Amino acid sequence: MIRLANPHYFLSLSRKLTPWLAIAGILFSLSGILGGLFLTPPDYLQGETVRILYIHVPTAWLAMGGWSSIALASLVQFIWRHPLAGIAAKAMALPGALFTGLCLLTGSIWGRPTWGTWWEWDGRLTSVLVLFFLYLGYIALSRSVSNYSTTSRLPALYALLGAINLPIIHYSVLWWRTLHQGQSINLTHSSIDPSLLWPLPLTLIGFSCLFAVITLFRMRYLLAHAQYEARLRRMAAL
Amino acid sequence: MQAKHQRLILGIIALVAVIAAGFLALIAFKKQAAYFYTPTDAVKAHLPLNRNIRLGGMVERGSLTREKDGVTIHFLVTDNYQKIPVAYRGIVPDLFREGSGVVADGHFEPSGSFMAETILAKHDERYMPPMTQQQAAATQTTLQEK
Secondary structure, eight states, X not given: OTTTTSHHHHHXXXXXXXXXXXXXXXXXXXXXXXXXXXXXXXXXXXXXXXXXXXXXXXXXXXXXXXXXXXXXXXXXXXXXXXXXXXXXXXXXXXXXXXHHHHHXXXXXXXXXHHTSOSOOOOHHHHXXXXXXXXXXXXXXXXXXXXXXXXXXXHHHHHHXXXXXXXXXXXXXXXXXXXXXXXXXXXXXXXXXOHHHHTHHHHHHHHHHHHHHXXXXXXXXXXXXXXXXXXXXXXXXXX | OOHXXXXXXXXHHHXXXXXXXXXXXXXXXXXXXXXSBOHHHHHHHTOOTTOOEEEEEEEOTTOOXXXXXXXXXXXXXXXXXXXXXXXXXXXXXXXOOTTSEEEEEEEEOTTSOEEEEEEEEEOOSOXXXXXXXXXXXXXXXXXXXX
C-alpha cells in the first residue's frame, strides 16, 4: 500500500494497468450492451424501452460512486497529506461529471416514453442535477487554485461538504414522494427479474473499468503537469 | 498523540457530521419536498379551488371511463384510504393504466373532483418479462380457485 502510494511506482503500475483496464472495460460494456439490446426479453409494462436501464443504472452508480471516491480521497489527503490522494480526487472529477451528465441524459430519454415527461423537479431528479453542478463547481474550483496539479486543500474541503448530497440522492426515493420509482436492487434483494438482470452487472463492471481508465490517464497527466511546473520553478530560480 | 492521528479523528468526525447533515436535510424537507399530494393529504389539506397541485396515487381498477369524444377520460385516484375522481382531456402516457401509479397536475373543482391538466405515469421498481407476469397472474387465479 505504501509502495503503491509512491508516485514513481504508481506511474509504472498505471502504465501497465491502463491498456488491460481499457480492454476489459470495452469487452464488458459491449457484451452487456449487446446482451441488453438483443438477448433479454422486453419488460411486461414498458416493453423495449426498459433496455435503457443497462446504461442508465451504471451511469447513476458511477455518478454517486465518483463523488464518494473523491470525498474519500480528499479525506485521505487531509489526514495523511499524501499528494497522490489529492491528485486522484482531482482526476476523478471529469469522469464523474461525464457519467452524471450521461445519467441525466439517459434518464430524461427514458422518462419521456414511460412517465410522459422529459424532466420533472422531483426529489431524485433534482438532487442528481445538484450533484452534476457540484462536479462542475469542483472542476472550476480545483482549476482556479494556483497549485493546480499539486495538493490544494480548498477543493478537498468542498468535496467533503458536497458529500451531504449523497445520502439525499440515495434516500430521496425512499423518504420523499417522488416520480422516480424506488430502488430495485439492494444487497440482498432485486426486484428485477433474473432474465432481465444479467446484462446489468456486465455494463456495471465495464463502465467502472472505463471510469478507472479515464482516472488513470488524468492522474498521469496531473503528475506530469506537476513535474513540469516544478521544473519551470527551478529554471526560474536559476 | 501524533498529529496524523488527531487529523484522522477530526476527519472522521467531519465526515460523520456531513453525512448527518444530509440526513437532517432529508428529514427536515420530508413534507416540503414531497412531489405530490396523496388523496388523503389532499382531502386533509383543504386546498383552495384555484390552486394548482399535483395529485398522486394509483388508478383504481375498473374506474377508468372514456367519454364519447375519445380524448376525455375519468378515473379514480386512490391511496387505499381516500378516492378522488379525476377528469382529464388529452393524450396520456403509454404507461398510464388501471392499477398503476399516476401523478396528475391540476386543480380541484367546486364539485370535489380534480381537473387534471397534465398526466404523468409513475411505475414501480419491478421489472420482469411479459411471460413471468402471465405466469404470476395464472398462479394467482389458480390460488383463488382453490
